[in-house]
Amino acid sequence: MARPRSSGYDDQRELILQHAAALFAQQGYTATSMNQVAAACGVSKAAVYHYVRDKNELLALVAEAHVHRLAQVVADVMAEPLDAEARLRELIIRFVREYASARNEHRVLTEDVDLLEPERREQVLQVQRGVVAAFADAVAAVRPAMKKAELHKPLAMLLFGMINWMFTWFRPGEPLTHEQMAPLVADLFFGGLVAVNPPARLTATPPKPTTKVPTKARTPKPSRPSTKETTL
Numbered sequence: 001m002a003r004p005r006s007s008g009y010d011d012q013r014e015l016i017l018q019h020a021a022a023l024f025a026q027q028g029y030t031a032t033s034m035n036q037v038a039a040a041c042g043v044s045k046a047a048v049y050h051y052v053r054d055k056n057e058l059l060a061l062v063a064e065a066h067v068h069r070l071a072q073v074v075a076d077v078m079a080e081p082l083d084a085e086a087r088l089r090e091l092i093i094r095f096v097r098e099y100a101s102a103r104n105e106h107r108v109l110t111e112d113v114d115l116l117e118p119e120r121r122e123q124v125l126q127v128q129r130g131v132v133a134a135f136a137d138a139v140a141a142v143r144p145a146m147k148k149a150e151l152h153k154p155l156a157m158l159l160f161g162m163i164n165w166m167f168t169w170f171r172p173g174e175p176l177t178h179e180q181m182a183p184l185v186a187d188l189f190f191g192g193l194v195a196v197n198p199p200a201r202l203t204a205t206p207p208k209p210t211t212k213v214p215t216k217a218r219t220p221k222p223s224r225p226s227t228k229e230t231t232l
Contacts, residue, residue, distance in 0.1 A: 013051045016041050021062045025104035029112045060120040063113055066105035067127045073098055074134045084141035093182040096163055100178035103167050128232050159189050
């Protein structure tokens with residue numbers, strides 16, 4: 001008979017996934033060791049192996065959890081009573097918001113999914129295809145002629161191109177937050193540059209400058225090239 005899991009099993013595994021995602025995002029999957037994951041979690045390496053078979057399964061769990069969360073966002077929006085334009089706009093806004101709380105997981109999904117074992121990789125890609133198809137259908141619902149011209153999926157991928165790589169350059173609060181950025185992305189996709197309106201606080205009269213010690217500017221971490229079939 002299998003030994004029952006402790007009441008804190010799921011919480012501990014979630015903690016391990018969070019720390020692993022952070023390490024994979026910061027230094028890459030191949031450069032991260034299980035010893036480093038264990039140290040970040042404050043447990044022994046043997047304890048980590050109690051929750052995952054090996055490092056590749058750890059990568060799979062991070063990627064799977066994130067892509068399934070994105071699929072759930074799509075399902076939630078699709079279940080709401082919205083017209084076509086409002087539904088596509090809501091999809092865009094919620095994805096930008098989701099990325100705000102899952103920057104590490106999204107980077108892992110974007111850059112390291114091809115390192116998964118073939119069967120697990122295909123499972124992740126299958127969910128990705130469903131998300132892409134949902135966005136493409138949402139585009140076609142707003143502009144039916146795009147589906148007839150077989151442009152609805154390319155347009156959906158162009159949209160993903162705007163939001164997928166924000167983690168490589170976007171620094172929340174400098175000066176925008178993800179919450180403020182989300183409607184800008186939607187406005188730009190729907191109406192182009194002329195449709196974009198800056199958030200109210202950015203158009204207000206700026207405060208008088210104060211003397212402060214200059215700080216060293218942060219250099220964004222360069223992204224690794226990706227050749228994925230679909231990238232979310």
